[in-house]
Amino acid sequence: MLEALGLTARAGRVYQSLLDHPADDIEAMAGRCGLTTTQVHDCLDELGHLMLVRASSEHPGRMRAVDPAVGLADMLARQEADLAARQAALAASRATVTRLVAERAEHHAAHGERLLGMDAVHHRLEQMSRTTTREALSSQPGNQRPEDLNASRPGDAGALARGVTIRTIYQDSTRHQPHVANYAHWLLSQGGEVRTAPTIPQRIVIADRREALVPIDPDDHRKGALHVTEPGILAALLDLYEQAWNTAVPLGATTPDDPQTGLSATERELLRLLGTGLTDDAAGQRLGISSRTVGRHMASIMERLNATSRFEAGIKATQNGWL
Incomplete structure (x- = not known):
């Protein structure tokens, strides 16, 4: 333990x-x-x-x-601080990658192509899964459609049978989606690795560290994807992915609440997102939860802070070192 x-x-x-x-x-x-x-x-x-x-x-x-009440609590506090620093670095990297991909999209025409629509994306994913020999990495934010997971199963099964390492990151919210949980546990049973985190990078698929797919529109991945092969962009995507992987929790493990504040990882990230000025809808979209769930989390936080408004809760959270 x-x-x-x-x-x-x-x-x-x-x-x-x-x-x-x-x-x-x-x-x-x-x-x-x-x-x-x-x-x-x-x-x-x-x-x-x-x-x-x-x-x-x-x-x-x-x-x-x-005494464990002192020594182990101190270890948890150090790990929480470590995690917060890594999450901050992840947020900065996410912004850098988004800007880099946008700036180099035109130059990328000589190194890849734009795949318009999900049929073109699925076709390319099938090609990549057949030719991958060592490692397949993916980040899958938001809700997952059962048909998309079903389309991925044959390729994942074939890759795992060839000894390819598969690492996948989902959002914490997908732990409550039965079809995603079933698929994730199937991946684990076949030798894959699955982790979750409150927020993760945009949708990314990286094969053998030599090619990747990223959405043309991060807000609607079904519009299509950009096929990336340029080493500079791949290196940035890989750095972003590894940072996200290192801050995520293995499926099946539980993330303990902060012993000092009682905040879960999702609640702490929600406070950070709302503190940057995001609306409930925007913060919920980043966390993969509904605005109603955001409201329930904030009501619980306000009760713990004995705050009568969100403004007062923000002030008290800052004073208590929660932000």
């Missing part, structure tokens, strides 16, 4: 042993954990780096475990 916080399973056993048997020396810990004394020393170094153990005042030369 603690591996999600960056703690190895072996170090987790040593930490638990220290909590349960604080008077144990290295040899006793090694015996309880089924490790060598060298491995215990390595684990203590790891725990010390994570600030989960400190030198004992009562037993010189020994270590004591920091």
Whole structure:
């Protein structure tokens, strides 16, 4: 369980042993954990780096475990800060990529083509899935149509059977769409990887890091796509994708609420989006949820802040360090 916080399973056993048997020396810990004394020393170094153990005042030369209520809460807080920084970098990268693709669209004519309509896009996706040999990456924001997922299944199945690595990012909101959840769990059962996040980049498909599809119109991907092969644009798309992947949560895992504020990842992102001036409809579109759901989230946040208006909630959220 603690591996999600960056703690190895072996170090987790040593930490638990220290909590349960604080008077144990290295040899006793090694015996309880089924490790060598060298491995215990390595684990203590790891725990010390994570600030989960400190030198004992009562037993010189020994270590004591920091209370989980303090040590693990501090780890969660550091990871939350880390995540917020990565999400900010992701937002900046998203803007850069959008601008870069728009600026280079005309120049791209010598390196690819515009695919108009979903039939042309599906045809190209089928071609890409047959020729991909190593890796297929995709970001799928918003609601997913069952027919689009069904059209993707044969190509994904063939690629996975050839040993191609498939990584897909959906929005958190799709966890509540049965047809998407079924398809995602099917991908996982076949060896694919699936993660979700409150907000993710525009729709992207990247094959073998040598070609990609991005929407001609980010607000309506069914108008068609731009087939990208230029190395400079591909590099920017890959950077954007990897940042999004690193801030997303594996399907099946749960994102703990912030221990300091009680905010979920979706609520924190909603506050950030509304703070930039977006309307409920626009923020909901970015998060893949309805404006009614946005209203329910904000009502809950206002209640926790004891605020009578959104304006007051914004002020209190800022004062409390929620933004």
